[in-house]
Amino acid sequence: MQRTKLVNQLTELLKPFQINDYCPNGLQVEGKAEIKKLVTGVTASQALIDAAIEKQADAILVHHGYFWKGEDQTITGMKQRRIKSLLANDINLLAYHLPLDVHPELGNNAQLGELLDLVVERPLEPWNKNSVAVKGKLKSPMSVAQFSALIEEKLDRKPLVNQAGDHEIKTIAWCTGGGQSFIDLAASQGIDAYLTGEASEQTIHSSTEQGIHFFAAGHHATERYGVKALGEYLADKYDLDVEFVDIHNPV
Template sequence: MNNLQLEKILNEKLSPHLIKDYAPNGLQVEGKGQIKKVVTGVTASQALIDKAVELKADALLVHHGYFWKGEPEPIRGMKGKRIRTLIKNDINLLGYHLPLDIHPELGNNAELARLLEIEVEGGLEGHAQSVAMYGRLKSPLTGSEFAERIQRVLERMPLHISPDNTHKMIETVGWCTGGGQDYIELAAQNGLDAFVSGEISERTTYSAREQDIHYFAAGHHATERYGIKALGEWLAKEHGLDVEFIDIDNPV
């Protein structure tokens, strides 16, 4: 498959043109024209690039790519080494950020809901492109039971901040993978029992305690492994590419 054809296929699936984002979505670093082997992963770190080189990948497809708004523009230091490695080995880098978070079929939020057995009811912001979602568990759980489910699914214990009413049961849940902790305010305003995100801020603790809502920080990396993995599996199934997901450990 041609590299520009691969970008076109991904753009048609994820519709990045409909979303205002913090980084360019699509082909970020151009490599060889023909694509056979694709490596997928969460972040285009040096470790993931080195693994792509080892596996003789033609393309690296990630959730966290490069050229974020506000970052230093010079290609030097860590950034320079990463990009030099890609160019030297003729590897295409494709990145999809918010389009992959919100995709209703393959997105990070959709995959997390599936794994945590949450029935999706809608976007927390009230529209189809909402970055945060809400839904309902099939049966109510205690805070400890839901934390145990998260640990079993993501293979790491979440940080659980209980509301002042520590015995409050959880039936309705809001969530936003990655750095979506500030959506807890909207979740609380909508009367949800719990909110899950990847990262936590100092202020999040007080929001949970004072607004009668359970909060779970489950890890930025851990909550965003599954969208890019699902996207790669879709590429392999629908377009016959050799796709391999590589999980570079990250405790955050």
């Protein structure tokens, strides 16, 4: 598949031009014009690049790429080594951050909800068409212990849990990755529980004082499924050789 065609199809699918993001979405590092082997992963770390080189990939597709707002613009140190590896092996790097979070079918939130059998009802911020957090419900009410066990089973990691009362979980809001700041908005809407990837020191106080159960299941663990689903979609639609590589990250 031609690189330009792949980029154009991803632009049409994910519509990055509609979202004000913290990084450039799309082709970040240019490599071969023809893409036959595509490696997908959460973050464009050196370990993922090395795996792509070993697998003779023509392109890497990730959720977390490079060139974030506020970072040092010089190509030195770790950044130099990563980009040098890509250029030396003529590998394309494509990255989609918020556009992959919010996609209603292939996005991180949608895929995590499907994995945990959650029903999406609406954006947590209904006034924001690009809201990265969603509100929904469980198909059947669960206790905190039951929902925690489900997360551990499906994501293969034990979540950090703060139980805030004895009420069952019927309604839930969630945002994959570093979405802990949305807990206050979820609490203000009377939602029973909030699920995200990370926790800050103040998150536990917010949970306890506002009576909303809190679950932090890992930034990496909650964001594996969008890019994996996107890769599977591309493999099916365009007959590409696509392989998801999960680089372990306990955060």
